[in-house]
Amino acid sequence: MIVRRIARPLLSTVFIAGGIDSLRSPAPKAQAAGPFLEKSVETLPAAVTQRVPSDPETLVKINAAVQIGAGAMLALGKAPRASSLVLAGTLVPTTLAGHDFWNVDDPQQRAMQRMQFFKNMTMLGGLLIAAVDTEGKPSLGWRGRRAARKAQAKVADAVSTNGDDHALAVVSDRARTAAEQAGERSGELLDAARQRGAVLAHLARERGTELTEVARERGPVLAELAKERGTELAQLARERGTEWAATASEQGEVLSRRARKQAERALATARAKAAELQD
Numbered sequence: 001m002i003v004r005r006i007a008r009p010l011l012s013t014v015f016i017a018g019g020i021d022s023l024r025s026p027a028p029k030a031q032a033a034g035p036f037l038e039k040s041v042e043t044l045p046a047a048v049t050q051r052v053p054s055d056p057e058t059l060v061k062i063n064a065a066v067q068i069g070a071g072a073m074l075a076l077g078k079a080p081r082a083s084s085l086v087l088a089g090t091l092v093p094t095t096l097a098g099h100d101f102w103n104v105d106d107p108q109q110r111a112m113q114r115m116q117f118f119k120n121m122t123m124l125g126g127l128l129i130a131a132v133d134t135e136g137k138p139s140l141g142w143r144g145r146r147a148a149r150k151a152q153a154k155v156a157d158a159v160s161t162n163g164d165d166h167a168l169a170v171v172s173d174r175a176r177t178a179a180e181q182a183g184e185r186s187g188e189l190l191d192a193a194r195q196r197g198a199v200l201a202h203l204a205r206e207r208g209t210e211l212t213e214v215a216r217e218r219g220p221v222l223a224e225l226a227k228e229r230g231t232e233l234a235q236l237a238r239e240r241g242t243e244w245a246a247t248a249s250e251q252g253e254v255l256s257r258r259a260r261k262q263a264e265r266a267l268a269t270a271r272a273k274a275a276e277l278q279d
Contacts, residue, residue, distance in 0.1 A: 008074050022064035030056035032098035056203035066090050084130035095120040
């Protein structure tokens, strides 16, 4: 805070002193700014040049008065950001008009004007820093973004709350509609079941009678066929029984021999193991 109270008066001193000097003797600066003003009048549109005084001394006096007023406000700390921005705006035309070293032919004068030009650029940088200095407070951009986020959050909460109520209302209406439709459809389905039930019962009776007749007609045939197949199977069993018995006997003898061989091998192996263990 103390640094700002010291730096602001120091930064505004050159503008207050230069403005007072310009008000006392505007002719030299008006003469130096004459060529720049003529080029500006030719470049700017007529809508702008008609509202600006054409007399260079008048423009110099206006610029000086603005610099004195904005410099005094900056020195006193009254609206320092706005006053710094105003001073930066007045410094640009003053520098271009009074220190155009690129148009000076004399090397010594060109060097001096070049130095003055860069000094003014240095002051312009300081004014821009002072124009964005918030003294530790949040900037307007930050405040605006924060307010926008808060407003967005409030809107989202309101929409979500209202949306839940609306969703419940919609679900309730849809459930009521579905229940009514289910009641109507249940009555229709019950009537259809009654109508179709009678038809299906009549069809079942007809098909049952037909199946009974078929069973009666096909019963003797199926019984005769079963007898014939049973006689054939019995005859085959009598013919093939001897062969099947002989085959079973042969297979039994083979398996018996294999079992004896396996037992002898196991016994020999056990004896060998026992001898090894005794040694």
